[in-house]
Amino acid sequence: MSEHSAVYNELRLDQQLCDAVIRVGNVQFHVHKVILCNCSPYFRALFTTWSTPDSRLFDIPNVSPDMMKVIIDFAYTGFVPVTQQNVQELFIAADQFNVNGVIQACSDVLEEQLTIQNCISTWWFADTYYTPDLKHRVFLFILNHFEEVAATSEEFLQxxxxxxxxxxxxxxxxxxxxxxxxxxxxxxxxxxxxxxxxxxxxxxxxxxxxxxxxxxxxxxxxxxxxxxxxxxxxxxxxxxxxxxxxxxxxxxxxxxxxNALARPRLPPAILLAIGGWSGGSPINSIEAYDVRAKTWFPIIHNEEIPRAYHGTAFLNGSLYCVGGFDSIQQFSSMDKFDLGTHTWQEVAPMHSRRCYVSITVMDGYIYAIGGYNGQHRLKTAERYQPSANQWTLIAPMHHQRSDASCTTLRGKVYICGGFNGDECLSAAECYNPEMDQWTLIAPMGTSRSGIGVIAYADQVFAVGGFTGTARLRTAEAYNPHTNTWHAVPSMFNPRSNFGIEVVDGRLFVVGGFNGFNTSSDIECYNVETQEWSDVQDMEISRSALSCCVVYGLSNMAEYAAPRQPLQYPIEEEEEEEEIEV
Incomplete structure (x- = not known):
C-alpha cells in the first residue's frame, strides 16, 4: 500500500471526509467517491451519471456485505484476500462491479486450483462471466489432461x-x-x-x-x-x-x-536439433521434430552465431545456447532464444570458456559442467539463475572432463564419461546441490567420450560415444538405488557427439558422427518393449549438435509441422452452441 493509499484508508476507517455511504442490506460503508471511481467503472457511472452530485446514500443490491467489504478494501489498499472458499462469490461480485484487479486475482486462484474433477465446471464458470483469458487457459488444461478427465470426471458426462x-x-x-x-x-x-x-x-x-x-x-x-x-x-x-x-x-x-480423419494432433512437446558441425564447419540451423506428424522441418529464426560442441537448455519458455565452438574460438557466451517472439538475446556469460560442455537444467537453474577452454580440460562447474541473469561457480568435479554428458534425476546432477586430455573416461559422478558436493559413483562398463546421457525410466542411460579407437552402438543404464550399471539393447548405428533427449515416452538419439561421416540418422528406444526403431532422418547431416525438448508453449503450432485447414468428411451445418452452466 502506498503512503497516499494508507492516508485515504485511514480517513475512511475514521469516517473522515467521506462523501458517500454504500448500503448493503443493513450494513453501511462510508467511502470517498473518487477512490471507488478510480477502482471501478461501475462506481464512476453510479456517482457521476446515475445519480445527482448531492446524492450520498447508495443502496447496492445482489451482493453480500462481506463481498462488498472486500471490494471496498481492495479499492483503498490494492490487496484482496482470495481463498478457495470465497473465490467464486468474490469473482461474481467483482464482475458485477467491473473491478478488474479482483477479477484477475480470482482468475489466478481458480487456475491454481484446477483439477481433473473441477476443470469443466470452471470452464463453464469462466464462460458465464466472460473472462476469455481464464476460459482459454482452462480449456487448454482440459485438452492437456483429456484422457484423465474423460475417464474419471463426473463433470465430463454433463x-x-x-x-x-x-x-x-x-x-x-x-x-x-x-x-x-x-x-x-x-x-x-x-x-x-x-x-x-x-x-x-x-x-x-x-x-x-x-x-x-x-x-x-x-x-x-x-x-x-x-x-x-x-x-x-x-x-x-x-x-x-x-x-x-x-x-x-x-x-x-x-x-x-x-483431412480431419488423418490429421495428426499437435504434440505436447517438440524435439529441437540445434547447431552442430555439418559440411566441414559449424552451422546455426534449427530443425524441429513433430512426434505426432513424424516429420522434421526447419525453424525460421533470426540469425544466431554458428556453433558446435555446445549445450542447450529449455527454461521458462526460452531456449538457451551455451558455450561451444565456431571453428576459431571457444565461447563463454550464452544466447537466449525467446520462443514466443522468435528473437535472440545475449545474456550473462559464463566464468569460463567451455566447448564440449555438458548442460542440464534442475530446479530452475542451468548447469554448465566441464568442457574445454582452448587450453585445458575443465573440472569446474557453474550454474545460471535466469531471474538474476547471473552465473555462480559450484564445487568442482573429481575429474577433468570435456565431451562428457550430464542429466538430472531425483534432485541430483549426473555426469558420465568424457575425455580428460589423455584418455576417454568411464568414470561417473553425481552432484548434490544441497551439500554443494560431487560424489563418485560406479564407473560405466565402457569408456565413452562424445557420449549421450539422459534420465529415462528412473535410470541414467549412457548411450554410444567413442572409446578412443571406435564409435559405439552399445548403451548401458545406471540404477541409482543399487549404484550399478547394466547393459541395455544396442542402437542400430554407432555414433558419437549426437543429440539425445526423451520425448513422447521414448529416448531419441539424433545425428552424430559414425566414424566416417556426420549423420542425419535418428533412432529411438522404447523401454517398455526394449527395442530401438528408426525415425525419419533430419534434413541436415550434423554432429556436435545439441538437442532440447520444448513444451507448454502458447504458440506450439509455430514449432509443429504445418497443418492445413481441416476438411471433414461430412460437413455439419449446426451452429456452435454457447456453453451453458
Missing amino acids: LSAQQLTKIIENDRLNVNTEKKVFEAIVRWIAYSAEERREHTSLLLPKVRLALMSPEYVLNSITHNELVKASKECQPILLKTLQVMLDLRTRRLSDLASC
Whole structure:
C-alpha cells in the first residue's frame, strides 16, 4: 500500500471526509467517491451519471456485505484476500462491479486450483462471466489432461454434444492414441444413451480414425453397437478406410494435415536439433521434430552465431545456447532464444570458456559442467539463475572432463564419461546441490567420450560415444538405488557427439558422427518393449549438435509441422452452441 493509499484508508476507517455511504442490506460503508471511481467503472457511472452530485446514500443490491467489504478494501489498499472458499462469490461480485484487479486475482486462484474433477465446471464458470483469458487457459488444461478427465470426471458426462465436439476436434487435444477419444465418446453417450445416441455421427468424424490401426477400426469401431446403429456413420467408416489406403503408399503429407480423419494432433512437446558441425564447419540451423506428424522441418529464426560442441537448455519458455565452438574460438557466451517472439538475446556469460560442455537444467537453474577452454580440460562447474541473469561457480568435479554428458534425476546432477586430455573416461559422478558436493559413483562398463546421457525410466542411460579407437552402438543404464550399471539393447548405428533427449515416452538419439561421416540418422528406444526403431532422418547431416525438448508453449503450432485447414468428411451445418452452466 502506498503512503497516499494508507492516508485515504485511514480517513475512511475514521469516517473522515467521506462523501458517500454504500448500503448493503443493513450494513453501511462510508467511502470517498473518487477512490471507488478510480477502482471501478461501475462506481464512476453510479456517482457521476446515475445519480445527482448531492446524492450520498447508495443502496447496492445482489451482493453480500462481506463481498462488498472486500471490494471496498481492495479499492483503498490494492490487496484482496482470495481463498478457495470465497473465490467464486468474490469473482461474481467483482464482475458485477467491473473491478478488474479482483477479477484477475480470482482468475489466478481458480487456475491454481484446477483439477481433473473441477476443470469443466470452471470452464463453464469462466464462460458465464466472460473472462476469455481464464476460459482459454482452462480449456487448454482440459485438452492437456483429456484422457484423465474423460475417464474419471463426473463433470465430463454433463457436457453438451457441441461442447464435447469443441474439445475432441481440437488439434491440441493431448492423447497418446485416438482410441482414447473414441472411448471417451462411448462413455459420454452411455451416460444417457437414449438421448445421446443420435450424436454418434456428429462425434465420430472428430476422431482421427485414419491414425488408428486398421484392425482396431475394423474389429472394434465397425462392430460397436452405437456405430452399427447409425446409418450416418457408415460413409464415415468407408472414407476412413479409403484414407488409410491412401496413406499406406506415402508418408503423412498434405492429405493427412488437412483431412480431419488423418490429421495428426499437435504434440505436447517438440524435439529441437540445434547447431552442430555439418559440411566441414559449424552451422546455426534449427530443425524441429513433430512426434505426432513424424516429420522434421526447419525453424525460421533470426540469425544466431554458428556453433558446435555446445549445450542447450529449455527454461521458462526460452531456449538457451551455451558455450561451444565456431571453428576459431571457444565461447563463454550464452544466447537466449525467446520462443514466443522468435528473437535472440545475449545474456550473462559464463566464468569460463567451455566447448564440449555438458548442460542440464534442475530446479530452475542451468548447469554448465566441464568442457574445454582452448587450453585445458575443465573440472569446474557453474550454474545460471535466469531471474538474476547471473552465473555462480559450484564445487568442482573429481575429474577433468570435456565431451562428457550430464542429466538430472531425483534432485541430483549426473555426469558420465568424457575425455580428460589423455584418455576417454568411464568414470561417473553425481552432484548434490544441497551439500554443494560431487560424489563418485560406479564407473560405466565402457569408456565413452562424445557420449549421450539422459534420465529415462528412473535410470541414467549412457548411450554410444567413442572409446578412443571406435564409435559405439552399445548403451548401458545406471540404477541409482543399487549404484550399478547394466547393459541395455544396442542402437542400430554407432555414433558419437549426437543429440539425445526423451520425448513422447521414448529416448531419441539424433545425428552424430559414425566414424566416417556426420549423420542425419535418428533412432529411438522404447523401454517398455526394449527395442530401438528408426525415425525419419533430419534434413541436415550434423554432429556436435545439441538437442532440447520444448513444451507448454502458447504458440506450439509455430514449432509443429504445418497443418492445413481441416476438411471433414461430412460437413455439419449446426451452429456452435454457447456453453451453458
